[in-house]
Amino acid sequence: MKVIKGFLLTILFTLISQIQSLAQCAMCRASVENNVHTGETSVGAGLNTGILYLFIMPYLIAMVIGYMWYKNAKKRKSKFVFQGEKF
Known part of the structure; x- marks a missing residue:
């Protein structure tokens, strides 16, 4: 529900x-x-550049957060490996 x-x-x-x-x-x-x-006519080109900037920023932020998450998960996984054994 x-x-x-x-x-x-x-x-x-x-x-x-x-x-x-x-x-x-x-x-x-x-x-x-x-x-x-x-x-x-230069305002139209500037407007298109602004639209592309606003379009790319959320994806760029998501990629940075995803990369940081991946590195953190990889680091945590390596802490649990002790002398070739996984816990």
């Missing part, structure tokens, strides 16, 4: 937060369109 409640709360949170993210996309689009009409 707890799993179902957690799943439903996750879906509800996702639906609520998506409304806010769509509003931000409309603001970015309006900003880029306004700059293109005035002849400045």
